[in-house]
Amino acid sequence: MSLHIEAKKGDIAESVLLPGDPLRAKWIAENYLENPKCYNNIRGMLGYTGNYKGKRVSVQGTGMGIPSILIYCTELIKEYGVKNLIRVGSAGSYQPDINLMDIILAMSASTNSAINQSVFPNSIFAPTANFDLLMKTTDYAKAKKIPFRAGNILTSDKFYEDDPDSFRTWADHGVLCVEMETAGLYSVAAKYGVKALAILTISDSLVTKEKITAEIRETKLAQMTELALNSF
């Protein structure tokens, strides 16, 4: 048992899917895993382990923002020996040709967070996806004809910006979308020498202001889940 996860050693698989929303974790476990067992309910941050096509896999809610995902990933890696961490998250589109429900693979995560500044004073660390997980996911997506975009994303410390147009500088530099955890995930994975990838579904657009419902975010993200389960 760790501070925020009440699982016993061995209860958690080497590969873990990481939705921000714990109810998305429950939905994935109930709809995709054989014999799912709930191993965590501390703070309602649900975690499950089961089987998918003969592979043992876990799914763990992380909460919102870098501080929260760092707590869960650090404990998963250090206390439970997790080796593959695959975020399955929602994101806001920064580009006019990226639409609701599109799938984004985060090759890298720019950030306005200061988490790495104390580690690399006067320098900027580039949080990057693991190449093996990324290649396996793109191979699977192409074989199954699941469309995706891959590129740089922004991990932001703020969901609500004072200036609604502040995203345009990122957009002008080709950044695809915004979310709130991936730069933390890629940084902690790099520190401990494990593999990480973020697979995202566009839930809203900062360009057109459209959005999907909370119910769809919790329970209808099938393509992203299928890609994540076939990424390792």
Ligand SMILES: O=P(O)(O)O[C@H]1O[C@H](CO)[C@@H](O)[C@H]1O
């Ligand atoms: O859908 P999840 O995985 O929570 O991801 C996105 O949604 C939350 C904001 O609504 C942030 O956590 C952001 O990263």
Ligand SMILES: O=c1cc[nH]c(=O)[nH]1
């Ligand atoms: O962090 C996020 C997640 C989804 N949509 C956004 O606009 N921001």
